Amino acid sequence: MADYMFAYGTNILEEEMHVHCPNAIFRGFGVLQGYTLSFCGYTEHAVANLRKQKGANINVAVWEMSPEDYYTIDNFEKFPYLYKREKVSVQLYGEKIKGNVYVLKQNLPSNMPSEEYLNFLKDCYKRAKLSLDVINNAIQNVSKEGGK
Numbered sequence: 001m002a003d004y005m006f007a008y009g010t011n012i013l014e015e016e017m018h019v020h021c022p023n024a025i026f027r028g029f030g031v032l033q034g035y036t037l038s039f040c041g042y043t044e045h046a047v048a049n050l051r052k053q054k055g056a057n058i059n060v061a062v063w064e065m066s067p068e069d070y071y072t073i074d075n076f077e078k079f080p081y082l083y084k085r086e087k088v089s090v091q092l093y094g095e096k097i098k099g100n101v102y103v104l105k106q107n108l109p110s111n112m113p114s115e116e117y118l119n120f121l122k123d124c125y126k127r128a129k130l131s132l133d134v135i136n137n138a139i140q141n142v143s144k145e146g147g148k
Helices: 014-020 065-077 115-127 131-142
Strands: 005-008 026-038 046-064 083-092 095-104
Touching: 005 026, 005 065, 005 083, 014 065, 026 095, 026 131, 046 065, 046 083, 046 095, 046 131, 115 131
Parallel strands: 005 095
Antiparallel strands: 005 046, 026 046, 026 083, 083 095
């Protein structure tokens, strides 16, 4: 049985993911229901994160992972110190599959990421042909919640 990881940040692109996990196999984009993108952390250092939200959904890259891949992506994601793995189910080509998604371990405040990070994330979404609405909604939510 395959072990899957679901990416929603810069690791949605093969060329980015393969920097960390050259053996990971891209299986497509699936839909993670009940979650939305958010930016959490401290001013100018906020990062992409997932937040549970009823009725929301987000497209995620589905990666088939080896133990070696998990070792390197764990280091990149600063697991288990900054991020934790959460088991979730994703719809991929009409089939429900289970796997891991990385979410921030601490309940950090809603804040804007650096302009450089935000532009890079937008570029990744454009190149993956994913809607920028999810990023724009996350930016609007930061403003509503008083983040900077």
